Amino acid sequence: AQKITQTQPGMFVQEKEAVTLDCTYDTSDQSYGLFWYKQPSSGEMIFLIYQGSYDEQNATEGRYSLNFQKARKSANLVISASQLGDSAMYFCAMREATRGSGGSNYKLTFGKGTLLTVNP
Amino acid sequence: SAVISQKPSRDICQRGTSLTIQCQVDSQVTMMFWYRQQPGQSLTLIATANQGSEATYESGFVIDKFPISRPNLTFSTLTVSNMSPEDSSIYLCSVVRQQMNTEAFFGQGTRLTVV
Numbered sequence: 001a002q003k004i005t006q007t008q009p010g011m012f013v014q015e016k017e018a019v020t021l022d023c024t025y026d027t028s029d030q031s032y033g034l035f036w037y038k039q040p041s042s043g044e045m046i047f048l049i050y051q052g053s054y055d056e057q058n059a060t061e062g063r064y065s066l067n068f069q070k071a072r073k074s075a076n077l078v079i080s081a082s083q084l085g086d087s088a089m090y091f092c093a094m095r096e097a098t099r100g101s102g103g104s105n106y107k108l109t110f111g112k113g114t115l116l117t118v119n120p
Numbered sequence: 121s122a123v124i125s126q127k128p129s130r131d132i133c134q135r136g137t138s139l140t141i142q143c144q145v146d147s148q149v150t151m152m153f154w155y156r157q158q159p160g161q162s163l164t165l166i167a168t169a170n171q172g173s174e175a176t177y178e179s180g181f182v183i184d185k186f187p188i189s190r191p192n193l194t195f196s197t198l199t200v201s202n203m204s205p206e207d208s209s210i211y212l213c214s215v216v217r218q219q220m221n222t223e224a225f226f227g228q229g230t231r232l233t234v235v
Contacts, residue, residue, distance in 0.1 A: 035224060037226075042228070042229075043157075043210050043228070043229040043231055044226065044227075044228045044229055045163075045212060045214075045226035045229070046226075047223060047224065047225055047226070050223065091162065091163070093163075093224075095224070106151050106153075106168075106216045106224070107153060107165050107168060107178075108153075108163075108165070108214075108224060109165075110162040110163045110164075111162060112161075112162045113162055
């Protein structure tokens with residue numbers, strides 16, 4: 001079963017408007033971390049924001065905020081005041097507290113991504 | 121944030137050949153990871169590169185196909201061996217600082233095309 005689900009293959013938003021990108025996750029761990037990344041057409045992965053499972057406040061980083069609803073197991077990314085440069089793929093990822101060795105407990109599991117297009 | 125230099129940024133290779141991708145970090149990091157992103161797909165972890173020991177591979181990936189070196193805490197290489205067109209992907213290295221596990225940074229990626 002998928003551990004990270006992004007149900008929106010593509011999203012469109014008008015410049016200067018806000019947009020929410022959905023992410024739900026599945027884990028039985030109590031301790032885990034949720035990440036959002038932006039991947040422009042160049043291919044690099046740009047770290048945007050992090051939310052820990054024990055964090056009581058929703059994470060915010062500039063125009064990015066994470067709407068963390070633990071009971072629903074959702075971690076939606078909200079981008080305020082969209083800009084043309086925000087057009088890219090966005091990936092939600094989870095790090096679980098696995099019991100592996102050799103550092104594998106820090107590995108990330110990614111969703112399939114959402115392609116965001118910002119229209120002028 | 122960590123500065124990660126990955127090279128080459130892209131390459132076109134003949135089938136049957138091998139390509140070694142380098143990942144250099146500007147500071148010592150405990151954990152380095154190698155991911156693959158096939159065209160139009162999400163990222164999949166290939167292996168975790170450990171300094172001073174063998175890499176830990178994920179299910180579906182083997183050392184003979186993807187040998188990894190980690191000679192020190194700032195450098196790692198991934199080799200894609202005996203390439204076929206199915207290996208055409210973006211390969212990315214990622215680092216996590218153990219004391220700052222709220223961040224996981226990626227290199228610029230290597231866009232590999234096998235013809």
